[in-house]
Amino acid sequence: MPLPPLQLLSLIIAAILAAGGIALLGLQFLGHRNVKAIWRIWGSWMVLAPLMIGAFFLGAIAVIVFFTALVLIAIYEFARATALGRDGVMVGAVFAVVIVTAGVCAWPAVDGGKRGMCISLFNAMPVLAGVLIVAVPVLRNRASGQLQTVALAMLAAIYIGWGFEHLAQFTLSRDWQAPLLFLALAVEINDVAAYLFGKMLGRPPGHARHHPLRPGISPSKTWEGAIGALCVSMALPWALGFALPAGMGAWQKIAIGLIIGIGGQMGDLAISVFKRDLGLKDMGTALPGHGGVLDRIDSLLIAGPIFVRFLGID
DSSP states (O other), X not given: OOOOXXXXXXHHHHHHHHHHHHHHHIIIIISOOXXXXXXXXXXXXXXXXXXXXXXXXXXXXXXXXXXXXXXXXXXXXXXXXXXXXXXXXXXXXXXXXXXXXHHHHHHHXXXXXXXXXXXXXXXXXXXXXXXXXXXXXXXXXXXXXXXXHHHHHHIIIIIIIIHHTHHHHGGGXXXXXXXXXHHHHHHHHHHHHHHHHHHXXXXXXXXXXXXXXXXXXXXXXXXXXXXXXXXXHHHHHHHTGGGSOTTOXXXXXXXXXXXXXXXXXXXHHHHHHHHHHHTOSOSOOSBTTTBSHHHHHTTHXXXXXXXXXXXXXX
16 A cells, blocks of 8 residues: 555655765765765754654644744844844734734634635735734834834745745645645755755856856856756656645646746745845854754745645645
8 A cells, every 4th residue: 555645755855864864974984075064954954854744744733833933933033133123022013923824824723614714814914914013113103213124024024924824824725734745845855956956067156167146146056056956846746746736737747846946946045135135144043054944944935835826725
């Protein structure tokens, strides 16, 4: 009897991590390479992956709590890195928006109904968030410096918070576990592929044959890495098609490949715009080798909402 898609995907993730560990051992002891930095990245994934997979097996509420915790940490990192962090009340308002959004997603799992109303409420959250955030300076009778604070709060609440909480919203779908875990795995494979193809085929900055993707934003990213990652992402809906909803045609799989390959890299570059403007390498230090949580989930901020909207809530 074939394994259920969620279990099979979990085994694939475990196999990838095990193969990565073996490869690193080979590079360190046989190839005599300094892979200390990559060991830190691998170690972080050895913690994150079991936590995420464990949440999937526990059910919708656990997944919503896991994703909400991630996005709250990411918003905290964003606030600390920007002027938003100087206004604790506004940060609290953004947190409130995220927590209410998570509650809307969890409501049907607790109450056993009201799915349609919760989908409508989720879709209305950007408007409700905007009303709450604009109301904060009005209620506090403040005007000086509030335009920047309100703009940053909107960005945190809607782009980072509501955008990432689309993953939580997808738990409202009847068959959500395997497609959602596919999304998380595919986006990470896309990130790794961009790095590997950039290293293998690209040239370092300053080299005559260096082809930077967006030199003003992320000088180390190359066209070779971006195209290689896109090609890998286009293959994933076929390689891991068992995790996607049944009956998907070729054009739908092509669309999913484009969502992962282009959306994932656009999400990464978007956060790089903010970091470049702030003069930062990473948004935080919570994950050794990765930087902060926001640095780790940035690829999902565009790919995630589009993927969820494309599949729809059945």
